Amino acid sequence: MGEVPLCSGDVVFHILDNGDWLYQQSPLPTKFAKLFASILHRNNKEYSLITPVEKVKVDVAEHAFLLVDYTVESTVLTTAHTLVRQGNGDNQQSIVFESSIGSQFTVFKADVMVCEQSIVVKLPRGLTAKLNRNCYYRYIDEMLSD
Structure with missing residues (x-):
C-alpha cells in the first residue's frame, strides 16, 4: 500500500494548547474531536488525519x-494495542491517561x-500529550515522591 494522498494543502483542523479542537476556526464538538483524534498521526x-483514502x-x-x-x-490492560516491554520495576507500571476530549x-x-516546565507523555502514532496543571501536580505527588 502506497502513501495516502493529501486531500488539500489547506489546514482546516487546529488543536489548541487547552486541548480544544477547531474546524475552520469554529469549535468542534467533543464527540467529533474524539472521533478525529483516533486517526490523528504525526510524521516528521x-x-x-489519515484515512485509507486521504490525508x-x-x-x-x-x-x-x-x-x-x-x-x-x-x-497491563488488554487493549487494541498490546503493550509489551522488557525489564521490570516501576517502568512496567501501566498508566491509563484520559484526555480533555475523553480519549484514553x-x-x-x-x-x-x-x-x-511540564510532563509530556509519548503516545502511539508519533503523538505526544501534556498533563494539565491539576494532573501535573497530582502526578508529581503520587508518582515521583519517595
Whole structure:
C-alpha cells in the first residue's frame, strides 16, 4: 500500500494548547474531536488525519492532547494495542491517561517524560500529550515522591 494522498494543502483542523479542537476556526464538538483524534498521526513533525483514502493536515499548537486525569494499573490492560516491554520495576507500571476530549491512552511509566516546565507523555502514532496543571501536580505527588 502506497502513501495516502493529501486531500488539500489547506489546514482546516487546529488543536489548541487547552486541548480544544477547531474546524475552520469554529469549535468542534467533543464527540467529533474524539472521533478525529483516533486517526490523528504525526510524521516528521507534521500532523495529519489519515484515512485509507486521504490525508488532511492538522495544525497543533504544542501537543496533540491535554491529559486531565489518570489511573495506575497494577497489570497491563488488554487493549487494541498490546503493550509489551522488557525489564521490570516501576517502568512496567501501566498508566491509563484520559484526555480533555475523553480519549484514553494506556502507557508505561517509561513513556512519561518529566521536563522542566511540564510532563509530556509519548503516545502511539508519533503523538505526544501534556498533563494539565491539576494532573501535573497530582502526578508529581503520587508518582515521583519517595
